[in-house]
Amino acid sequence: MSEVPGPLVGRRILLVEDEYLIAELMEEWLRWAGIEVIGPVPSVEKALELIDGEAEALDGAVLDVNLGRGETAYPITDRLAELGVPYLFVTGDVRIIDHPAHQRRPRLNKPISPAELYRAVESLLASRSPPAR
Structure with a gap:
């Protein structure tokens, strides 16, 4: 956990990534910033269960x-949008966001x-009020 309070400390972020090593690395980075990571999970089904x-x-x-396996995160984005939860994409396939x-x-x-x-997570959350936890 981050030793210096910052804008991300205490925030709860869902992490969806199917590549195990990338998921572990991003989870570690987010935790260093003081974020409580929900997940990581590798699939739509597991993400929707967590949501x-x-x-x-969140x-x-x-x-x-x-x-993977032809699955995209779009069903997850639909559910997050219904709930008003902001999200961002981290992708290696720039063509897929069509x-x-x-x-x-x-x-x-x-x-x-x-x-x-x-920076991306800070920007994403900038318009939201701090967590009341």
Whole structure:
């Protein structure tokens, strides 16, 4: 956990990434910033289960677009949008975000650095009030 209080400390972020090593690395980076990571999970099914159990407490989500086996994160984004939870994409496939609604979403192209991830999550959450926990 971060020793210095910052804008991300105490925030709860859903992490959806199907590549195990990338998921572990991003989880570690987010935890260093003081974020409580929900997940990581590798699939739509598992992400939706977590969202249904944590929806009111989620501050945002970081999603890989292509989750393997032809699965995309779009059903997850639909549910997050219904709940008003902001999200951003972290993807290695820049072609996959082809729907106009998704093209406007914040996106980081892999590979990413911890600083890029922190800035993107901070920006994503900037309009939301601090967590009341």
